[in-house]
Amino acid sequence: MRRTSARFKLVSAVAVVAAAATMGGITAANGTAAEPTADVGTLAVGTPTGFGAGTTGGAGGRTVTVSNASDFIAAAGSSERLQIQVNTTINLSSMARVTSNKTIIGVGTSGRINGSGLNVSNASNVIIQNLSFTNSNDDGINVQYSTNVWIDHNEFSNPNDGALDIKRASTGVTVSWNHTYDSDKNMLLGHSDSNASEDVGKLRVTYHHNWFDGVNQRNPRVRFGDPVHVYNNYYNDIGSYGVASTENAGVLVEANYFEDTEDPFHLGEGSSDDGRLVARNNHFVNSGSGQTGGSVASIPYGYSADPAANVKSIVMNGAGTGKI
Template identity: 70%
Template sequence: MRRTSARFTLTGAAAATAVAMAVIGATTASGVTAPEPQPAAAAAAAPIGFGAGTTGGAGGATVTVSDAAAFKTAVQSSAAQIVRVNGTISLSSMTKVTSNKTIVGVGTAGKITGSGLNVANANNVIIQNLSFSGSNDDAINVQYSTKVWIDHNSITGAKDGAVDIKRASTNITVSWNRTYGQDKNMLLGHSDDNSSEDNGKLKVTYDHNWFDGTNQRNPRVRFGNPVHVLNNYFSNIGSYGVASTENAGVLVEANYFENTDDTYHLGEGDSGPGSLVARNNHLVNSTAGETGGSVAAIPYSYTAQSASSVKATVTAGAGVGKI
C-alpha cells in the first residue's frame, strides 16, 4: 500500500471573493493601461488562514497589461500596484515580483506561459485568477517572502513545481486553485539541509484546492508546523497525496480523497518523517494513510466544511473565472 500524508481546508471569505475590474483609460502601444487618477477597488476579499491580512496592491494604482514588457515593468515596480492581466504574457525566464502587488487576470483572459513568477524577498503579494501553462521552471516560486495569497489560479505543465514555497517563507494561503497535468505539484521546504532557515517558518494554509490527477507533492512538507491542508479535493492522484517529512507538522482535515491509493504518509524519499494528524476526511476508492506524532495547534479561527460536500464545492469553484 502506498503511504499517505495529511492536510486541511478552510472555508469562508475565499469562497466569496470578487474581482473589481473597472479601469478606465486608453491602452498604450506598450501594452499598459495608464493608472487611474483614483485608486481602483482591491482585487478580492481577504484570504483566510495563515495568509490573512494580505492586501497586495490595495490602495495603489491599477494598470492593465497585455504583453510581457509591460507586465514586467508593472510587477517589478517599487510602488503598491494592482496589475490586471488581459491577454497572454509569454515569459522566457522566471520573473521577479516585488512587494505590495496584486496580479489578477481579467475574466478568463489572463494567461502566463513559457515560464513563471518568482516571489522572492517580497511581502504582501496576491496572485489570482491566472492560467499558468508550460513553464520552463516553476509556475509560482515563493522564497524569503511573507504574506502571500495564491488564489483561484489554473496551473498545468510546469517543468518543475506548480507552487513551490521555500527558504523561510511563511504566512501564506494557497486557495481555490486547480492544478492538473503536473508531476511535482506543491513543495513546501526545498531541502533537508535548510532547517536553520525554515524552522519556525513555512506556515501555510492549503484551502479548497483541486488536485486533479497530479502525481505527487500535494503538498510535500519539510519543517513547517503547523501546516493546514483543509477542504481540498484530491482526484486520481498518481503517486501520493500529502507527505510530512523532516519534523514538519501537518493537519490534514476534512478533505475529499477520490481514487487515491496513497492519501498521506510520513517521510518521502531520503527525507525523514514528520508528524501528521488526519481527521474527518472523506475517502472514495481511497485508503486512509499513515499518521503519527502531534501537530501544533492551528492559531486562527476557521470552520471546516463537511468533507463529503467538498468535491462539489471545489469542482464548481476552483480555478480561473470562478470568482
C-alpha cells in the same frame, strides 16, 4: 463554505480603469506605457483565510493593465504599490520577479502566464489571483524569502518543475481555490533537508479548497513547517501520493475528499526523515486510509471547515479561474 467576506466586482474596477484616461501608466523596459491607471480600493476578490490572512497586495495603489511581457515584467518588478490586471496571454521566457505590495489578477478567464512563471522573492504582501499558468520552463510560481502571500483561484498545468513551490524561510501564506492538473511535482513546501536553520519556525502555510486533479505527488510535500494546515481540498486520481510530512514538519490534514487515491498521506519521503501528521474528518472514496503519527501544533486562527463529504462538489464548482 465559500468565503463570505465582501466581494469587489472586477468588472467595476475595469470600468474605473477605462475611465481614467488622463492617468499615467508604468513605463515598460521597451519604453512603451501600459494602459491608463486609476486609484481604486482593491481589485482582489474576497479576503484570505489562514496563515495569509491580512494580505492586501497592492490595495490602495494604482491599477495598470498589461498585455505584453515587457509591460508585465516592469510592473511586477516595480518598487511601487500596484494592482496589475492581465487581460491576455503573457509569454515569458524566464521567471518574472514579483516584488512587495502587488496584486496580480487576471481579467475574466483571459489572463494567462505562459512559457515560464512568477518568482515571488524577498517580498511581502503579494496577491496572485485568477490566472492560468501553463507550460512553464521552471515553476508556475516560486515563493522564497517572502511573507504575507495569497495565491487564489488560479490554474496550473504542465510545469517543467513544480506548479507552486514555497521555500527558504517563507511564511504566512494561503493557497486557496486553485486547480492543478497535468503536473508531476505539484506543490513543494521546503526545498531541502539541509535548510533547517532558515526554515524551522517558518513555512507556515494554509492549503484549502484546492483541486488536485490527477496530479502525481507533492500535494504538498512538507519540510519543517509546523503547523501546516491542509483542509477542504479535493484529491482525485493521484498517481503517487497526496500529502507527505517530512523533516519534523507538523501537518494537519483535515476534512479533505480523497477519491481514487491509493496513498492519500504519509510520513517521510525519499531520503527525508519522517515528520508528524494528524488526520481528522477526511472522506475516502476508493482510496487508502493514509499514515499518521505524532502531534501537530494548534492552528492559531479561526476557520470553518466544510463537511468533507461535500468538498468534491464545492471545490469542483469553485476552484480555478473565472470562479471569483
